Amino acid sequence: MIGAIEAGGTKFICALAEAGGTVIERTRIATHAPEATFAEVAAYFRAAAARHGPIAAFGIGSFGPLDIDPASPRYGCFTTTPKPGWSGASWLAALAEFAVPIRVDSDVSAAALAEAGQAPGCRTLAYTTVGTGIGTGIVQDGASLRGFSHFESGHFYPARRAGDDDFAGSCPYHGDCLEGLASGPAIIARWGRSLDQLDDDPGAVETVARYIAHLAASLVLLHMPDRLIFGGGVMHARGLLEELRAQTEALLAGYIVHPRLDPGLVDYIAAPVLGDDAGLSGAILLARKALAAAG
Numbered sequence: 282m283i284g285a286i287e288a289g290g291t292k293f294i295c296a297l298a299e300a301g302g303t304v305i306e307r308t309r310i311a312t313h314a315p316e317a318t319f320a321e322v323a324a325y326f327r328a329a330a331a332r333h334g335p336i337a338a339f340g341i342g343s344f345g346p347l348d349i350d351p352a353s354p355r356y357g358c359f360t361t362t363p364k365p366g367w368s369g370a371s372w373l374a375a376l377a378e379f380a381v382p383i384r385v386d387s388d389v390s391a392a393a394l395a396e397a398g399q400a401p402g403c404r405t406l407a408y409t410t411v412g413t414g415i416g417t418g419i420v421q422d423g424a425s426l427r428g429f430s431h432f433e434s435g436h437f438y439p440a441r442r443a444g445d446d447d448f449a450g451s452c453p454y455h456g457d458c459l460e461g462l463a464s465g466p467a468i469i470a471r472w473g474r475s476l477d478q479l480d481d482d483p484g485a486v487e488t489v490a491r492y493i494a495h496l497a498a499s500l501v502l503l504h505m506p507d508r509l510i511f512g513g514g515v516m517h518a519r520g521l522l523e524e525l526r527a528q529t530e531a532l533l534a535g536y537i538v539h540p541r542l543d544p545g546l547v548d549y550i551a552a553p554v555l556g557d558d559a560g561l562s563g564a565i566l567l568a569r570k571a572l573a574a575a576g
């Protein structure tokens with residue numbers, strides 16, 4: 282058996298799967314303070330292992346920021362997360378009682394791994410979530426790209442739209458970085474409603490799409506991915522994906538010419554094939570990698 286966890290800021294999805302990846306059972310745990318949440322996670326896996334057999338490895342796709350360097354003494358620890366109480370919390374400590382290999386990566390890198398597995402012919406794939414936060418995982422040839430840590434695409438500063446300067450942005454670190462302008466909490470801070478409830482304000486979808494398009498265009502320019510996937514709660518808003526394609530194409534302005542960039546970017550910019558299961562599927566892949574590495 283393997284254990285997989287998709288850890289988000291509001292809920293954790295925990296699953297017990299066969300080593301081949303088939304999910305046997307899963308549960309949902311609300312994200313509270315780390316001690317209580319981790320205790321609930323460990324109790325769930327203890328009980329699941331008692332029902333189905335011992336767990337041989339864990340894979341975790343988690344919100345962050347996180348230390349994801351296996352050589353670091355703080356591997357698997359939360360770092361500068363704005364989520365109260367979570368800085369310093371450790372995944373390895375939380376699951377130490379199982380004494381098995383654990384692989385931790387960012388939630389978006391896990392989702393990117395899973396989506397890349399569903400996109401034959403795509404060597405490089407970028408998965409971006411636009412939800413409570415904004416982040417991008419990039420997978421190349423089956424492995425997630427990283428530097429000294431995972432990327433933080435949500436915190437670059439997109440150019441402000443002409444005339445859009447009466448909202449200061451909601452990021453506690455940067456104000457009007459992308460996350461401060463286009464994440465779910467930023468949209469509620471600005472308009473008082475979520476984007477899917479702003480049907481009567483087409484300018485809202487257009488504005489949010491414009492800022493996300495700056496990220497999409499930057500991903501093309503920096504990484505030349507074979508496909509861009511955009512998931513997360515905000516992306517469920519009607520018309521947003523279509524507007525994102527149009528705005529990205531406009532920002533690229535015909536500079537990149539390649540068969541991958543189809544007219545209108547209809548194939549190029551896509552919703553996740555796995556839908557909301559991308560993160561958990563990625564965590565399962567991480568557990569399988571941990572198991573394979575342990576021999």
Ligand code: ZN
Binds near residue numbers: 453455
């Ligand atoms: Zn920021």
